[in-house]
Amino acid sequence: QSALTQPPSASGSPGQSVTISCIGTSSDVGGYNYVSWYQQHPGKAPKLMIYDVTKRPSGVPDRFSGSKSGNTASLTVSGLQAEDEADYYCYSYAGMNTYVFGSGTTVTVL
Amino acid sequence: EVQLVQSGAEVKKPGESLRISCEVSGYSFTTYWISWVRQMPGKGLEWMGRIAPDDSNNNYSPPFQGHVTISVDKSVNTAYLQWSSLKASDTAVYYCARHGGTPAVDIWGQGTMVTVSS
Numbered sequence: 217q218s219a220l221t222q223p224p225s226a227s228g229s230p231g232q233s234v235t236i237s238c239i240g241t242s243s244d245v246g247g248y249n250y251v252s253w254y255q256q257h258p259g260k261a262p263k264l265m266i267y268d269v270t271k272r273p274s275g276v277p278d279r280f281s282g283s284k285s286g287n288t289a290s291l292t293v294s295g296l297q298a299e300d301e302a303d304y305y306c307y308s309y310a311g312m313n314t315y316v317f318g319s320g321t322t323v324t325v326l
Numbered sequence: 327e328v329q330l331v332q333s334g335a336e337v338k339k340p341g342e343s344l345r346i347s348c349e350v351s352g353y354s355f356t357t358y359w360i361s362w363v364r365q366m367p368g369k370g371l372e373w374m375g376r377i378a379p380d381d382s383n384n385n386y387s388p389p390f391q392g393h394v395t396i397s398v399d400k401s402v403n404t405a406y407l408q409w410s411s412l413k414a415s416d417t418a419v420y421y422c423a424r425h426g427g428t429p430a431v432d433i434w435g436q437g438t439m440v441t442v443s444s
Contacts, residue, residue: 217388219370252430254371261421261437262363262371267430305371309429313376313385315361320370 220245220306220318227324228296236321238289238306244316246287250309253282253291257302265304266291293323301325328352330360330422330435337441338412345408346438348422355403356380359425362396362407365437366418376425377405412442 221239228234238245238253245251251269254262264273266282269289279294289308293300306318333347348360361376375386379398386396397406405422419437426432 219372248429250429256371261434262423263434264430264432267428267432273432303370307371307373307430314387315373315376315429316387317363317371317373 217310217314217316220308220316222304222306222318222321224319225322225324227326228293229326230296230298232296233292233294234296234323235290235292236304236306236323238291238308238318240287240289240308240316242287244308244310245284245289245306247311248309249284251282251284251289252307253280254305254307255300255302256305262305296325298325328424328433330424330433332420332422332435332438335439335441337443339444340412340414340442342412342442343408343410344412344440345406346420346440348405348407348435350403350405350424355398356400358427360396360398360405361423361425361431362394362405363421363423363431364390364418365421371421374407374420379405412440414442414444416440417442 226234253266256262269284304321310316356379362374364372374390377384377396421437422435423431424433
């Protein structure tokens with residue numbers, strides 16, 4: 217059960233968009249529509265931003281959106297704001313009541 | 327308000343045992359599974375395992391199977407993560423988190439820092 221693959225870093229200027237990829241396999245990302253994304257600021261607990269590939273919990277800005285194609289899921293943050301600077305992790309159901317996180321991506325707002 | 331409140335930071339020696347806790351409030355404890363997640367210093371999130379509070383059915387990620395035990399006490403709405411013999415490599419922040427009706431974990435505890443050092 218290897219970690220899902222994410223780019224270590226991504227960046228964009230305020231107002232721009234950034235997209236983070238999350239590459240898995242047919243046993244996790246590709247096999248189920250159960251990909252979530254979490255935002256983590258330094259020293260804080262993670263926060264759910266997207267679940268079930270595309271759904272946003274109440275209170276999460278619509279600037280955050282999720283998608284999936286095959287074994288790759290993506291998180292797009294549109295209209296980047298300073299407070300979006302954080303670490304982002306994807307997470308997928310991997311069958312047999314097990315789950316796996318991605319390796320994490322640090323987003324920098326330039 | 328749904329809350330998961332974890333026990334405080336721990337400093338232990340290698341070989342010692344430890345149990346940390348996660349007390350939930352604001353919802354029916356037995357309704358949703360609880361997972362534990364490790365974050366080693368400066369590293370990413372790792373899913374360790376999960377438990378169904380109603381029947382204590384649990385699943386572990388292979389790297390953690392046999393090294394930790396996840397349990398619950400329904401009488402006090404609390405989930406536990408325990409070690410019988412800590413290693414220095416167990417030094418990390420440990421989070422409990424609730425699966426709110428989908429495979430995603432939607433509510434997180436504040437984290438418990440465990441330091442294992444001789």
